[in-house]
Amino acid sequence: MxxxxxxxxxxxxxxxxxxxxxxxxxxxxxxxxxxxxxxxxxxxxxxxxxxQFEVERAAINLAQVKEDVLFPLRTFADVRDQTLPDSKNHPQATEVTNELNWQLILFSCYWLIAAVILCVSAFQGLKLLKHARKVNLKIGRLKVIFKPDGFTNCSFLNYVFVNQQELTEEEMNVILQHEQVHVARYHSVDKLLISACKALLWFSPIIYLYDSALEQTHEYEADKETSLTMGDTPYANLLLAMAVKKNNPSLVLSFVRNPLKGRIKMLFTNQSKNMKKLTYxxxxxxxxxxxxxxxxxxVYASLPDEAIQQTLVAPSDNEAAPLQTTTSQEVIKTEKPEVSDAPADTLWMIDYPSLGKYSEVVINGKSYGPNILTKMSPGGIKSIKGSDSGRLEITTWGDKLEYATEIDKENVRTRNKAMAGKFYARYRKKSQDGSRYDYAEIKVPGSGGGGVSIDKGKKLLLVYEGRQYSERKFKALTADQFRKRAMTFRSTDEEIAIKYGKGYGSMIEVFSVRDIVGYEPQPFRDLNNADAGSKLSYQVKDSIWLSDDKKNSTLFGGVKITHGKLNITADKAKTEDAGQIVYAKNVSFTSELHHNPVTASFMKFNLKDGTYQIIKHIPDL
Known part of the structure; x- marks a missing residue:
């Protein structure tokens, strides 16, 4: 919107x-x-x-104390250009689709009405030009057309339409002198401009007030010049004598169209003092x-909470990694392909290391040639894994292969150009509905990367080793300073607002990775707490898929789960055993035992036992 x-x-x-x-x-x-x-x-x-102008704020030295260890992840999230899961496999995924349809309907209605208004104005212009072909008299730049009926005693561009049969010679001379001022001052250009603006702002009453004020100013200007030759009183009498009720087309400048009371009153108004020019x-x-x-x-605009993903990044080689679901695109780290305005057949649509070395691409069990990597859309990819044998295995959501749109290709070209030779860049991307937005991305060869969308109205918080940075100083860091470090791309919370101030919608944080001390289940509540019987509730931004028996579910996009005092936020999640087991990806939670957020790439929650466990991977999530 x-x-x-x-x-x-x-x-x-x-x-x-x-x-x-x-x-x-x-x-x-x-x-x-x-x-x-x-x-x-x-x-x-x-x-x-x-x-749009950007104003940088000075960096703030604040220590970022990490209570919990984050498990590194190779992938990074892109939360824009989302497409929903296949409606056949995810029957409840309708909320976003309906919203987009309403936006499309509103967009179409707006331009339909604007086009109708433009067509009406164009028709009036063509009608005027049609009559303008029969010029009866030329006086300097003026081209006079004698017209006994219809729109008369008016001008358009340098054409003047007059009813010679109803005018005396004196009246004819006054009208021509009046219209000469309109022509000399190019008032018709103003009329064309205001007509275009009225088509664009047809819903605004202010634009019609602008139109009336501008037309009134034109007449005041012409009246002032014309009355100098014959006097204010005779000219006012002539205006009254020629007053008609007929309306001329809106594009023309009519001699007696505007309210005569205001024009006559202005004729007898004393000249304003020059000192009043300071009013402007x-x-x-x-x-x-x-x-x-x-x-x-x-500082910097950033995306709102509902559109942000959290991802952790650390080195890894040839491990399977979820990518770009239909509701939350995630892109595998890769070295930048050498693409600069390249033809479509050489533009890699998949961001993965050394794509040129793979001779076979297997998508959902079906074999393709490597050329498919230049044609498929990155939006529906579920996971991707490469092998040393030259085989690249890709799975997609719903086992459906989606082909890239022109917008997908444009976004890839834009990204490749922006990230060429850089580890951090901010560039413009385009959604499938044509709207544009900013995107900030980090990519460090050998250490992964990530990115976040940036919307207007919020700010992006950049934190490196516990210290807040402005974007200018953040870009001044070297790529080596990002190696062997984890990166999170996450939404902010109340704790962040208290520590760094309000107005931040998301944050990019870079920090050193500590060793993880095992993966044994840990309690998130007092085992004697009665929360075990609490009701599980959840909210999602994108869609929900339920199994036929309604005991299992998969939640897509901006997931928020509540169970007693346990509050979970994640990119995606799935529940099993009638909601007793919860798996979550790119997850952060708080509970009665963890007042500071605990974050990790993948977690398993046992709501019955009151425990959580950091795990390495979740199949099909």
Whole structure:
């Protein structure tokens, strides 16, 4: 919905700028300056939300005390461009699909109405140009068309349409002089601009107020010039005599279309003092406030809690690793393929070390040539494993092979270009619905890597060995400083907010890996606690799959599980034995015995016994 957010910000800008005009400028007689103000602020309103500036904060020295050991993992998560599990295998995975459909419907309706408005304006323009082919009189740049009916006594570009039969010679001369001002000042260009803006902001009442104010300013400007030759009173009488109720097309500048009361009143208004021109400077605070509100991001934007994954990274060779599920893409670490605007047949869609050495690719038990790696989508991959014999084995969710879209290919090219020769980069990616977002990624050859999506409105917390870094200083670190270290890409919690401050939606943390002292089950609650009989409840951001007997389930995306005082958050999880056993991936939990979060790549929870166990791998998760 980034496009809708942008349009709402544009509307907010136009509202404030118009309010300043209405209360401070509209009664001034500086008509040319008012016109410049209206046109300029309209364009600035579209520009401000489209620009983004970043303001760095100084690094804060804070110690990060780690109460628990994190098990290293080779993979890293990419939580955007998600596709849901196959609806046949996951019948309850409907929430996100419905949301996306509503977004698509809203997007389509908006552009349909905008297109209709543009077509109406284009039709009016073509209708005007059709009549403009029959020029009866040329006076300098003016091309006069005598037109006895329809839209008359008006102008468009340098064409003037007049009803010669109903006008005296004096009235004809006054109208031509009036329209000459419109032509000389290029008022029709303003009309074309405002018509385009009305099509884009058709839902905003402010844009119609802008249209009325700009047209009124045009007439004030032309009236002022025309009345100099014949006097204010005779000119006002002529306006009253020629008043008609007929409406001309919105693209033309009509001699008597605008409210006559305001025009006549302005004719007899004394010229504003030059000192009042300083009033225009008062708009600067308004512009600066809008710029700060809509374009300045303090530190760095980051993704909201519901869109963030947590992943741990450490060295590993040729071990199977889950990759890019249909609800939460995860990408295996790899050395960057040499791709720079390469043809599609040489663009590796799978991020895995030394793909060129594999002569056989087996996907869901079926053998393919290596060329399939340039065609398949990374979005549906469940796991991937390479062997020294040149065989690459890939499994996908639902045993379904998905082919890459043009957006998938564009994202891979963008990533390869951004990460070339770097261990850290931030670049723009595109979702399948066409919206764009920022993505920050770390990749250290031999030590793995990871990445997080970055949304506006939140900040990204960067912590290296317990110390907070700005992005500039974080990028100044060397790749060697990331070797032999684990990295987490996780959402923040209350503890992080207390320690580092509010406003952070996610964090990247790099720290030294300590040896893990065994994998024996450990208690997460007092064994005498009555929580064993507590009800298990869970929330997910993406989808849920239930077995036919409803005793087992698989939870996808932003999983939150509650059981008594046990609170689990994970990328994915599955329950067995009617909810007594819980397996979780990229997991963090707190309980009555663990007030500080315990995190690991894979964990098993026995809710009946009140124990948890760090494990190396979870099949099919």
């Amino acid at each position: 980034e496009w809708l957010t942008y349009l709402l910000k544009v509307t907010a800008c136009t509202a404030l700028f118009y309010a300043f005009y209405h209360f401070c400028l509209r009664n001034l007689t500086f008509f040319a300056a008012n016109r410049i103000y209206l046109v300029a602020t309209l364009l600035i309103s579209f520009a401000i939300p489209a620009v 400077l008062a708009v600067l605070p308004v512009g600066l406030a809008l710029t700060w509100a809509f374009t300045v991001q303090v």
